[in-house]
Amino acid sequence: MNGILPYPLLSLALLVLWLLLNQSVSAGHVILGSVIAVLASWVMAALRPEKPRIRRPGAALRLTGMVLVDILRSNLAVGRIIVRSREPGVNAGFMTIPLDIRSRQGLAVLSIIITSTPGTIWVSYDAAKGTLLLHVLDLIDETVWIRTIKGRYERLLMEIFD
Amino acid sequence: MTALEDLPAWTAFFVSLCVLLGAAVTLIGSLGLLRLGNFYARVHAPTLGATLGMGSILLGSAFYFSVLETRPVVHEILIAAFVTLTTPVTLMLLARAALYRDRTEGSTDVPAAEMAEDLIPPG
Amino acid sequence: MSALAFLGWAIIAAQVMFGLAMCCATFRLVMGPRAQDRILGLDTLYVTAMLMLVTFGIRTGITLYFEAALVIGLLGFVSTVALAKFLMRGEVIE
Numbered sequence: 001m002n003g004i005l006p007y008p009l010l011s012l013a014l015l016v017l018w019l020l021l022n023q024s025v026s027a028g029h030v031i032l033g034s035v036i037a038v039l040a041s042w043v044m045a046a047l048r049p050e051k052p053r054i055r056r057p058g059a060a061l062r063l064t065g066m067v068l069v070d071i072l073r074s075n076l077a078v079g080r081i082i083v084r085s086r087e088p089g090v091n092a093g094f095m096t097i098p099l100d101i102r103s104r105q106g107l108a109v110l111s112i113i114i115t116s117t118p119g120t121i122w123v124s125y126d127a128a129k130g131t132l133l134l135h136v137l138d139l140i141d142e143t144v145w146i147r148t149i150k151g152r153y154e155r156l157l158m159e160i161f162d
Numbered sequence: 163m164t165a166l167e168d169l170p171a172w173t174a175f176f177v178s179l180c181v182l183l184g185a186a187v188t189l190i191g192s193l194g195l196l197r198l199g200n201f202y203a204r205v206h207a208p209t210l211g212a213t214l215g216m217g218s219i220l221l222g223s224a225f226y227f228s229v230l231e232t233r234p235v236v237h238e239i240l241i242a243a244f245v246t247l248t249t250p251v252t253l254m255l256l257a258r259a260a261l262y263r264d265r266t267e268g269s270t271d272v273p274a275a276e277m278a279e280d281l282i283p284p285g
Numbered sequence: 286m287s288a289l290a291f292l293g294w295a296i297i298a299a300q301v302m303f304g305l306a307m308c309c310a311t312f313r314l315v316m317g318p319r320a321q322d323r324i325l326g327l328d329t330l331y332v333t334a335m336l337m338l339v340t341f342g343i344r345t346g347i348t349l350y351f352e353a354a355l356v357i358g359l360l361g362f363v364s365t366v367a368l369a370k371f372l373m374r375g376e377v378i379e
Contacts (some may be wrong), residue, residue, distance in 0.1 A: 020237045023348075075214040078206060082194040086213065089203030092271050115250035118191075118209040122179075122250075123257050133273065137206045143281065171288035175368040178295030179312075181340055185299035187331055192306035193330060195313045201321055204313075208329040211306070213349065223351075226343050234377050235348070241339075241355055245332070252328055255369035260321040262373055 004038065006045040011037040050104065055160055064158045067113050070152075078118040078137060093139040094123070097132045097146055101154050106161035113153055120145070174228045180222025200271075205225035205257050212249040217242065296344045303337040322367045331361025 005011055009112060011034075018033030019025055054060060081088050104145040114134065123133040136145055176224040188209050194207030228237035264272045309335060313326030335357045342350030 014211060017240065020240050023235070023237055035191050043169070044269050075210055078194070079187065079190045082190055082197055087199070088194070089200065091200040092198075092200075092203040092206075094202075096273075111254065112247070112250045115253055116213055117205055118213060118247060119204055121209075121257055122254055123261060124228060135205070138204060169289065169292075173289035174292040177343065178292045181299045182295050184336065185286060185340070187304035188336060189306045189309075190303040190335065192309035192329055193328060201325070203323060204322065208325065211329065212332050216332070216336060219339050223339050223343055227348060232301060234321050235378075237351060238339075241335070241351070241358060244355070244358055245335075247357070249332070250336065250364060252365040252369065255373075256321055256324060256328070256367060259372040260319075261370045263319075263321070264333065 003043060007041045007051075010044060011041045014040050015065050053161070055162075059156050059159045063153070063160070066152060066156075067117070070084050071117050074117050074119045081119075081138060089137065091139050092137050094137065095134050095136060095139060097126075097134060097149055099130050099150075099154060101158050101162065102130070102162040103158075106157040109161075110149075110153055110157055114148065114149065169229060173225065177222045179230045180218045180225070184215045184218035184222065189219065191215065201260050202257065202272075204273065205253055205260075211248065212245055214245070215278050288334075299340050300337060301346075303333055303340065306333045307337075312320070318371055321341055321369075324365060324372070327368070328361060328365045331357060335361070 001016075014037035015030075015033045018036060019029060022029050022033075099110075101110065107125065111125075112120045114120050119137045123135055125132050134145070134149075137147045139145070169251040191207050191210030191212075194210070195204055198207060203249045222241050224236055234246070261272055307330055310329040314323050314330060315326075317323055335354045338350050338354040338357060342348060342354070349368045
């Protein structure tokens with residue numbers, strides 16, 4: 001497995017991308033896509049990135065569902081702030097959160113989750129101290145946000161990646 | 163409008179709902195660009211269009227073409243995956259660039275860099 | 286009113302809303318006040334234009350609009366990243 005397919009998930013994703021772009025599952029496209037996917041994964045192997053390990057696919061699925069629901073809910077919340085509030089953005093502010101997660105893949109996924117949820121944006125992460133600087137649109141109670149990020153996302157991400 | 167006569171009514175209604183919802187959410191997000199007070203608050207506005215707006219429009223489109231061509235047309239997933247991966251990157255970069263500019267100008271509205279190295283933006 | 290006519294009107298209404306959203310983004314792009322606000326407006330403009338192209342695809346029933354939307358999305362990402370990088374460093378390629 002390791003010699004021909006160093007990154008099986010990457011190769012699979014590239015093959016799916018090729019088939020979706022060409023909108024066909026004919027034998028020719030499957031073969032051509034597989035060749036390209038395997039070649040690209042060799043290029044990736046030459047770069048030698050740190051190999052991510054997904055420990056628990058079940059937890060990853062649960063996290064995905066949770067994030068989708070949270071994105072929906074914060075869309076409504078941010079929409080209400082923009083439309084209803086007389087002076088929108090008056091409660092916005094920066095806050096710092098101490099993080100326990102150290103895996104780089106986990107931090108990358110956490111940054112995408114936080115930023116693509118409307119109302120919160122990841123600004124910078126201090127690797128030495130393990131603190132994260134966030135900007136929040138509706139910053140009334142900091143503890144609520146700390147509980148959300150640490151309790152809901154970080155715990156699951158640590159289960160998946162660490 | 164071509165070859166639409168055999169489109170079932172409930173499909174048309176569902177697609178209409180998806181498209182209207184997505185457009186409304188995107189419009190609210192863009193309104194946020196106008197209404198919100200400062201730059202850091204405005205960064206939150208485009209995420210509405212890039213999450214729920216994008217998802218709802220693409221769901222409508224995928225559904226519509228799947229029914230129209232009587233085969234699963236799911237290449238909208240590509241746009242969805244692509245936008246989900248890239249929008250956070252651009253917004254994070256913009257927020258960091260703005261923070262860096264405000265810090266170098268000595269603005270007091272942003273949290274100060276705790277160390278001198280923080281002023282040097284990461285490569 | 287038949288369901289098809291409703292779909293047609295819904296798409297036109299959606300395109301008007303997208304047009305208004307693009308106007309808001311253009312306002313931010315033109316008025317600023319700072320460079321980062323302009324780039325944010327440009328990014329919003331790109332995303333909205335991409336979604337509008339998808340609705341054009343639904344309206345005409347042509348899947349070719351999908352490719353155009355994908356290209357606009359790609360260009361928007363690259364240009365916004367380059368501009369944000371330029372704000373930070375004063376140059377794009379180091």
